[in-house]
Amino acid sequence: MVFYGEGWKYFRVWIANVALTLATLGLYSPWAKVRTRRYLYGNTYFGNESFDFTADPVSMLPGRLIAVALIATLWVADLFSPLVYGFSLYYFAGLLAFAPILPWVVVRARSFNLRHTRWRNVGFAFHGTYREAALWYPIAILAGIASMGLAWPWLRWRRDQYLTDNSSFGLTQCRLAGDSGGYYGTYAGSVGIVIGLMLPCLFIAGKLMPAVGPFFATIITALPFFLASVYITVRLANYRWSNTTLGGTRFRLRLSVMQMFWLYMSNMVLIAATAGLFIPFARLRVFRYRLSRFEVFLAQDIATFQADPAASPSALGAAISDGFEIDVGA
């Protein structure tokens, strides 16, 4: 996998997106999303061909408008809600009311994003059912809370297995091997990071407080949590990709936690220093680094991946026109 994107070229795509999104009060955002994806995917080459993102922005618009209306309703409910021990009652009631449709949204969004991702005109796909999504989304989240987090690595592992095992490239299925041990190790490590660094960071923040002020002191105390979240993201992604197979084809992802942490931190500083103008460059830095650490070990001829006849592009066109697309959360 090679990435040929260039910072200044992406900057041009990005600033045009920002200007049009602002000028249309957000109505342009589906176009912005598709153009961004097409720039990133179109510059990601495997073999001699790049990836493609083929979604139609017009079909994404109704789904986005509904999502915005729901969020706005939640905000207003939050504002006029009675408080119970400082928690906004209507807000949490609203979140609970949203729980039954969460699996539907997850399945639709993942299916949308994979279906429109193509390589050599063969599409990816997601076959997960709503029923199983209901198990791994709202129910698993509640079970994780009920177990005080102890069951969470296992639940997260099964959820990732559900997502990977139901994904395919054409007729070739993805499989996630391994076990939940890697997930438990990662979460234990993140707890270790927080416990180990918390006191030193509090001490340093206390010492520097008079010099740097409360804003930066708060950032210093938040560093262990940020490092821990990067650690979880990186370690889980490495584990997951390195245990994924596509037919006989294997993958390997070897991101370094410290390298990613450095990229995020330096990006934040540069974005703040340039009043946001560094955002497109920051995004490319992370994207390029991820791809540079990603390896594919093909087990079959690159030209022999079969498409799923049931998901042929012409059949898809009809399916898309009679329903709208949902693309939240990806």
Added chain:
Amino acid sequence: MRIHAELYDGSVTTGRPVVLSAAPGGRLRIEDGGTIREHAYAEVRIASRIADTPRRVTLADGSGCIATDNDAIDALDVALARAAPAQARGRRFRRGVDRLARLLDRDALGVAVALTVAVGILFAASRWGAPALGTAIVSAVPPEADAPIGQQLVDALDQIRLFQPTALAPERQDSLRRAFGDIRGDLGVDARLEFRQAKLLGPNAFAVAGGTVILTDAIVEIAMHDEELVAVLAHELGHVRERHWLRMVAQSAAIVVIWTAVTDPTLATLAAVAPSQLLELSYSREFEREADEIAFDYLTRNGIRPTRLQDLLKRITASCGEHCDQASWLSSHPPVEERSGD
């Protein structure tokens, strides 16, 4: 104009070279091995241009021709649309949007225009848009709706015991309530005064939604003169009269909307935190200035030295040393030097 492309028929990841060109009558000609086919313009979809990424020409049967010569494909698209205007009409909207985007990301001039538009809109939105939205919301939400919100906040703080019952003598409370009643009548607002002990919050005063003003025991005790507290109460009632809490809510909602519109919810969400907080800080300073002006006006009209407010602020600063501006009234109010004394 002949464009070399790779055709993938959508059944397997094998491609074959083809040549695309414009045939008379707005038809797309495809030279595919030994055969030549033609497709009506309405049957083909030409993907919009994104910088120099490969373009896809999708045919009616779902096969895709992928080509890298972007300029040639642009020319092909224009030639076909011109030769078959009736078929191009149905695509006018999509083509128009793509052409607009292309104008902005094509060259340095487009980037300059896009940058100017983006900065201009952000500036106008923060300077006039958000305050105007605040005013519109303030006039749309009836004042009766405010009261339960503020009362719920006070109840919640009582519940978590951040607020404890006051230890002030009833006579002291009554005299301050009388002073409060005078200011309330003068400013023409509906409001209540309550006292609480709140050790974590230091010498402090708040105005919550619906007009409840709260003084902590500490701020009452640190005052050397009742007029200092009158100045604080006039300031807080200024917030109440202008319904600043509702404006703050409206403005932070506007800022969230702008930021989610500008950035995809990825890395940018992390980065977006700092600028939005800066914006919010400057808004609240504007509100503080407004409340100061209302207090200043009240004090001068009633023959009270306006510097009473600064006397109190200076004493708070002196009493709690270097680390105190974490929780006291100072934390939500600009430093002493910045407050209007004139």
